[in-house]
Amino acid sequence: MGRLYRSGRDVIRGRRPWGALSLVLLTGLAMMRNGVDAPEGPPQPVAAASPQAGRVVAAPVPEAGLRPLEYAPASRVRIEALKVDAPVMDVGLDAEGWISAPPPQDRNLAGWYQNGISPGQRGTSVIVGHVDNEEGPAVFYALGSLKPGQRVEVTRYDGRVAVFQVYGVEVFSKDDFPGVRVYGDTGHPELRVITCGGGYSRAGGYDGNVVVFARMVATR
Numbered sequence: 001m002g003r004l005y006r007s008g009r010d011v012i013r014g015r016r017p018w019g020a021l022s023l024v025l026l027t028g029l030a031m032m033r034n035g036v037d038a039p040e041g042p043p044q045p046v047a048a049a050s051p052q053a054g055r056v057v058a059a060p061v062p063e064a065g066l067r068p069l070e071y072a073p074a075s076r077v078r079i080e081a082l083k084v085d086a087p088v089m090d091v092g093l094d095a096e097g098w099i100s101a102p103p104p105q106d107r108n109l110a111g112w113y114q115n116g117i118s119p120g121q122r123g124t125s126v127i128v129g130h131v132d133n134e135e136g137p138a139v140f141y142a143l144g145s146l147k148p149g150q151r152v153e154v155t156r157y158d159g160r161v162a163v164f165q166v167y168g169v170e171v172f173s174k175d176d177f178p179g180v181r182v183y184g185d186t187g188h189p190e191l192r193v194i195t196c197g198g199g200y201s202r203a204g205g206y207d208g209n210v211v212v213f214a215r216m217v218a219t220r
Contacts, residue, residue, distance in 0.1 A: 062216060062217045063217060196208070
């Protein structure tokens with residue numbers, strides 16, 4: 001429980017391009033659901049939970065005059081619609097060049113990829129978290145039930161809060177994960193919130209990932 005699942009495919013050690021990191025990050029979040037009393041599994045973006053079938057609408061329009069923020073690490077993530085209010089820890093790469101996930105023992109803990117974009121900066125920042133652990137649902141268990149228009153707030157260590165509005169929720173197969181689309185720079189401050197999803201088997205864990213697409217629309 002909690003170790004990284006490592007296919008090794010398309011991994012380039014010593015470099016950190018999003019295309020290479022995407023598979024490492026996402027396979028690292030696969031959790032076995034032994035002991036979880038949730039026979040139907042976590043909510044998925046669509047009933048069938050088929051890969052690459054989700055809800056994407058036009059990106060929201062930010063407040064007039066909204067400017068990207070300067071760099072500052074993330075400290076907390078709040079998703080009012082899901083009753084999520086969780087501390088955020090920095091995650092990076094381990095000694096073997098694989099990206100780390102938050103410790104699975106803490107069910108209310110998310111991770112921000114510290115070698116990427118800070119929430120609120122121009123570009124795409126990434127927050128990850130487990131869907132469950134051996135004890136039951138974890139911080140992003142209900143992530144697949146988010147809807148366009150709902151908001152994710154990220155508090156930063158400089159005291160600023162970046163407010164992101166959801167415009168897409170999708171589930172992608174880990175075997176065909178669109179790294180460029182998920183992590184690419186849109187020219188705006190954006191956020192991706194990611195957890196495991198799709199089908200599940202005890203032998204292989206979750207076969208996909210739920211990805212929330214959100215754009216910053218306000219700060220405070």
